[in-house]
Amino acid sequence: MWERLRRLIEPPERLAIGLMSGTSADGIDAVLVRLHGHGSETRVETLAFHSNPYPDEIRDRIVAAYRGSVAEACSLNFELGGLLAEAALEVAQSGGVPIESVAFVASHGQTLYHIPRGERPARDAPFMPSTLQVGEGALIAQHTGILTITDFRTADMAAGGGGAPLVPLFDELVFRKPGVRRVVGNIGGIANVTFLGTEQNDGMAFDTGPGNALIDLLVRLAHSPHPFDKDGEMGARGEVNPALLARLMSSAYIELPPPKTTGRELFDIDMAKLIWAESGERPENAVAVATALTAATMSDQIRRFGGPVDELILSGGGVHNPTLMRMIRGRLPETRVVTTAEYGVDPDAKEAIAFAVIGNETLHGAPGNVPRATGARRPAILGKLSLP
Ligand SMILES: Nc1ncnc2c1ncn2[C@@H]1O[C@H](COP(=O)(O)OP(=O)(O)O)[C@@H](O)[C@H]1O
Ligand SMILES: [Mg+2]
Known part of the structure; x- marks a missing residue:
């Protein structure tokens, strides 16, 4: 052996x-x-x-x-x-x-x-x-x-x-660059980030909360023919209810300092049903607020726990959702938001x-x-x- x-x-x-x-x-x-x-x-x-x-x-x-x-x-x-x-x-x-x-x-x-x-x-x-x-x-x-x-x-x-997360070993190896404040993030079902060279918590990594999983659940509740919000189209047509977003953002998980991990169990069908009900059962609005929640949990925690960031380098299925990417960019105007493709790694x-x-x-x-x-x-x- x-x-x-x-x-x-x-x-x-x-x-x-x-x-x-x-x-x-x-x-x-x-x-x-x-x-x-x-x-x-x-x-x-x-x-x-x-x-x-x-x-x-x-x-x-x-x-x-x-x-x-x-x-x-x-x-x-x-x-x-x-x-x-x-x-x-x-x-x-x-x-x-x-x-x-x-x-x-x-x-x-x-x-x-x-x-x-x-x-x-x-x-x-x-x-x-x-x-x-x-x-x-x-x-x-x-x-x-x-x-x-x-x-x-x-x-x-x-x-x-x-x-979790276990990907930080790889992130350190491939993406750390001295003098540049970088965050490497993956938007899968759950989203996570690794801080590299940030002012606070350098080397820290944690799950930020929902990625695509909650969006996917709402798309299912809406009986869409697709299993997910293809190219962010539904989310783009909807309106984000700010009061509902604020309520969802007050989740205890988001307040918790890193390191921390979560699973689909916390951002699950119960939360999806709540969003659905509070959106007047208008599918576009429900998908829009779930998309905004993914963007807001990620960008707000980057700011809160990492400080200012030069570059956010993203991977995972979420990078194919232009509505989500637009919302993240909107919340981090001072940060260059790119995908890992820019560094030769297929997202x-x-x-x-x-x-x-x-x-x-x-x-x-x-x-x-x-x-x-x-x-x-x-x-x-x-x-x-x-x-x-
Ligand atoms: N073209 C697309 N438009 C919108 N969302 C997409 C697209 N392609 C993939 N996704 C999202 O990415 C998810 C898959 O992401 P992935 O990184 O494979 O997650 P996981 O690691 O959890 O399997 C899909 O369920 C979907 O929500
Ligand atoms: Mg997958």
Whole structure:
């Protein structure tokens, strides 16, 4: 076993596949990368990327699973393992490399539940800080024949951390630039930021609150033919009710100083229904206020906890929503708001790339969490290995 692992990390560079399936439950993002070195010497080159949307039925079951049964979670773990393995095989093929030449697969898995520290997310929920990502690694390893690393968040939580965000390791590596106050943000289902060189909380990272998930829920309540607000069109037609936005902004989570993490559980269907009802059931207005809430929680917390910022570098599906981007720019007029594409990182692939980089650290026996960002007591080697 150790001999096998040693052979994987001996060469100066290796191929790896990163798999990401975020809280939006829109599908699986798969990336094939070439990694040179590790730690602060890491260089990463993207060779292929593609997104496999989940079938509607799977997506609906994932969204419902956090209030579902253990049997459902058990089955989804294996069903998603199969889909993740397929995504890995496909991205190797589209990159034109035989799967055997890939050193490892790093798969984040699909979060079914996330209970941050000190928080009881729902009246009837258990509250031991914990997290559950599914998409069985043994299945991925056996279907692909490649060593697979899964369950990155648990080791950080075992070390007293919030289990998220884990992308800061990657952000530090790729985006820190001396003398420039930067914030790197991802707008997935939930939105997060990493502060790099800001006046306050340099190196800190945290979830800011809702990303696309709340917008998606309202679009669903409106029975739109799309699963999300395509190109921000509904939100652009709506009007933001300032009193409702202020009420939503008074959430205890937003006041909490970082480090902190949250999940879909806090910005869920109950909040969506409240927005829906308070918007007079006018779908455009409901979507507009949810979009404004994402923009406001992110920009206000950047200002409050980071101070002035020169550049906000965004990734995730939210960058494809022009209404959301316009609202963020409007709230941070002194900041240049760009996407990671400007720095050669595909905004849709960023998180999948980051997990390949974290997996590379794991294989080198190095920590993948940034304790400052997660609140962990110590650095931790992340993930569990499944051997083919
Ligand atoms: N063209 C688009 N217009 C508006 N929103 C979009 C568009 N493309 C993607 N999105 C949003 O991005 C979400 C997916 O973002 P993603 O980064 O994959 O999130 P996660 O990491 O949670 O899976 C979709 O659910 C949708 O809300
Ligand atoms: Mg996604």
